[in-house]
Amino acid sequence: MRNRTAATTLRKRVLIIPGVTRHRPRNSSLGSAVGSPFYPALPAVQVAAVSASLSTWAGLDLTSFPTTPRSSVSFSHRTCFATTRRAGPTSTPPSSCTMATTAEQQAQLVETSKRLAAFQAVKDYLKPEYTRIGIGSGSTVVYVVEAIAALGPAVTSTMAFYPTGAQSEELIEAAGLRLQYISKLPADQQLDVAFDGADEVDDDLNLIKGGGACLWQEKIVAASARQFVCVADFRKLSSRLGTAWKKGIPIEVLPMAAPRVLGELRRLGSLDPCIRPGLPGKAGACVTDNGMWIIDAPFPPLLLSGDAEAAAADPRPVGTWTVDELADRLIKIPGVAEIGLFYGKNGLQVASGAQKPVAAYFGMADGTVTVKTA
Numbered sequence: 607m608r609n610r611t612a613a614t615t616l617r618k619r620v621l622i623i624p625g626v627t628r629h630r631p632r633n634s635s636l637g638s639a640v641g642s643p644f645y646p647a648l649p650a651v652q653v654a655a656v657s658a659s660l661s662t663w664a665g666l667d668l669t670s671f672p673t674t675p676r677s678s679v680s681f682s683h684r685t686c687f688a689t690t691r692r693a694g695p696t697s698t699p700p701s702s703c704t705m706a707t708t709a710e711q712q713a714q715l716v717e718t719s720k721r722l723a724a725f726q727a728v729k730d731y732l733k734p735e736y737t738r739i740g741i742g743s744g745s746t747v748v749y750v751v752e753a754i755a756a757l758g759p760a761v762t763s764t765m766a767f768y769p770t771g772a773q774s775e776e777l778i779e780a781a782g783l784r785l786q787y788i789s790k791l792p793a794d795q796q797l798d799v800a801f802d803g804a805d806e807v808d809d810d811l812n813l814i815k816g817g818g819a820c821l822w823q824e825k826i827v828a829a830s831a832r833q834f835v836c837v838a839d840f841r842k843l844s845s846r847l848g849t850a851w852k853k854g855i856p857i858e859v860l861p862m863a864a865p866r867v868l869g870e871l872r873r874l875g876s877l878d879p880c881i882r883p884g885l886p887g888k889a890g891a892c893v894t895d896n897g898m899w900i901i902d903a904p905f906p907p908l909l910l911s912g913d914a915e916a917a918a919a920d921p922r923p924v925g926t927w928t929v930d931e932l933a934d935r936l937i938k939i940p941g942v943a944e945i946g947l948f949y950g951k952n953g954l955q956v957a958s959g960a961q962k963p964v965a966a967y968f969g970m971a972d973g974t975v976t977v978k979t980a
Contacts, residue, residue, distance in 0.1 A: 677960060717745075719839040719969025724801075726975045727837045727967040731799050732757075738791070739767050740827040741774045742802025743820040746837045748777060750801045755781040766818035768797060768830075770823040771895055788827055796958060800831035804838050804966070805946075807850035810910050811836070811962050811980055812929045814847050816856025816946030819894050820880070825944060829961055833953045838967040841975070843968050846907040847947075854879065854902035855936070856946035861891070861899050863941020870939050871903045875925020876933070879903035898943055908932060950980045 615820045694877070706899060732739065732754060739754075741747060751774075754762060759782075766786035769775040776783050791939045802824055806814040813836060815821050828834040854876070859867050864881055871879040882892040882900040891899045927935075933947040952962040967978045 608865060644774065646910040650934045652661055673915060674861075707808050715971060716841070718973075719971065720746045720837070721752075721969070722973070722975050723837050723839065723967040723969035725753040726977070727801060727835050727965070728753035728757075730977075731801075731833065731835045732967070733798070736798035737765055738786070738795070739765055739795045739944045740770070740788075740797045740800025740802070740834075741767050741778055742770045742794075742824055742827065743773050743818050744802065744803035746803040746972075747774060747801065748838065751777045751781050751783070751839055755783065762865065768800075768827060769800065769817075771820040773818075773820075783907050788823075788830060791830060797827070797831035799833045799835060800827050801835050801837055802828060804836050804841055804842055805853075805967075806844050806847050806849075806958050807836060807838060807966050807978070808847045808908070808910065808929070809845050810929075811952065811966055811978060812847055812849050812908075812910075813948035813962070814946055815948055816858070816900065817853070819858075819892055819900050820854070821856050821946040822858050822894070822896055822898075822944040828948065828963075829959050831953065831960075832958075834960065834963045836963040838966065840968055840970045840976075841966075842889055844910065846913075848905055848907040852904060854904035855932075857901045857903055857936060858894055858896070858898045858945075859901055860941045860943060864899055864901065865890075867901060867941050871901070871936075874905075874935060875927075876903040876905055877925070896943070903936075954980055 729749060738955050741751060754767075762783055766784045767778045768786050768788045768791065769778055775785060802815070804813040804815050805817045815824055843848065849856075851955045857867070857871075868879050868881070875957070879901055882902050884890050884892045894900060909922075909926065911928055911930065914922075914928045914931075929947060929949045932944060933949045936942060936947070946965075948961040950962060951959040951960045953964050962980070965977060965979045968978070970976055
């Protein structure tokens with residue numbers, strides 16, 4: 607192990623643990639520090655397992671982490687079940703996990719939870735025999751790529767990685783992984799698995815995506831995979847879409863159609879839909895990689911199909927929709943290119959074209975990973 611000075615010279619990033627500063631190289635993009643074969647595989651530990659300050663990497667004694675078998679609990683809910691994986695020997699979360707008081711501590715806790723979820727998802731769903739892997743966009747995917755790169759060339763040299771946009775393309779290249787493009791994937795072939803994040807996930811594994819304005823490419827890559835796996839942190843887990851994510855459903859639209867799309871959204875009950883601004887990076891509208899604009903359309907929390915069936919006798923308030931109903935109406939509006947609802951079927955239900963994940967991994971605030979599967 608090298609000390610932090612050497613690590614800085616080699617443009618590495620230290621493990622993200624509450625109380626430990628992480629390094630990002632100066633003038634680098636989000637993913638430029640990722641992709642070192644020197645990253646160790648993440649131990650299954652609770653977030654605060656290390657209490658001493660790390661003056662150098664050599665001071666990190668991995669043998670001190672709890673190594674007792676994980677305990678797990680599971681529960682059924684509709685068509686999904688969730689498993690909470692706890693790495694430590696005790697059921698009481700460490701106090702530093704639950705008492706992150708400063709903004710920096712809270713940010714570190716979120717990043718640690720993302721990393722825990724990413725490493726577990728890669729461990730469970732990336733098989734050595736796979737050759738075509740989709741890589742999504744967003745902050746959690748940084749750790750997915752890190753986890754894949756940590757497997758080493760012996761595993762990854764036969765794999766090709768398909769990005770959803772410029773950010774994931776940079777991550778793949780920085781990690782030394784083989785880059786390929788979805789446009790080059792033969793029509794009769796599929797990706798073995800695709801990993802991506804989400805802005806919100808409900809009890810039926812419907813997703814809201816598009817906070818980073820890459821929703822169209824993300825949906826193409828997800829629907830091209832036999833298995834789509836969602837990786838997120840505890841903030842993204844909701845019972846119903848629109849409960850925690852208040853910014854609205856991202857909708858990619860043709861610029862000339864934007865005013866009419868806004869009018870139609872209001873008639874459908876959207877609460878103050880708006881064209882996403884490009885600020886602070888640029889004046890005017892946010893322009894996607896496809897030359898489109900993004901409209902963010904807030905709606906009241908979206909119902910699940912079971913909710914609608916249970917309340918069939920009672921008229922619903924205007925603007926209240928199930929996920930599938932609203933998705934069907936939105937995609938039919940003239941001028942709409944794609945919507946940020948990922949809904950319908952998953953890869954276990956249909957042979958191709960699935961939008962919903964077969965599993966969603968959530969790094970929790972107490973250092974566990976909760977897994978929801980279809």
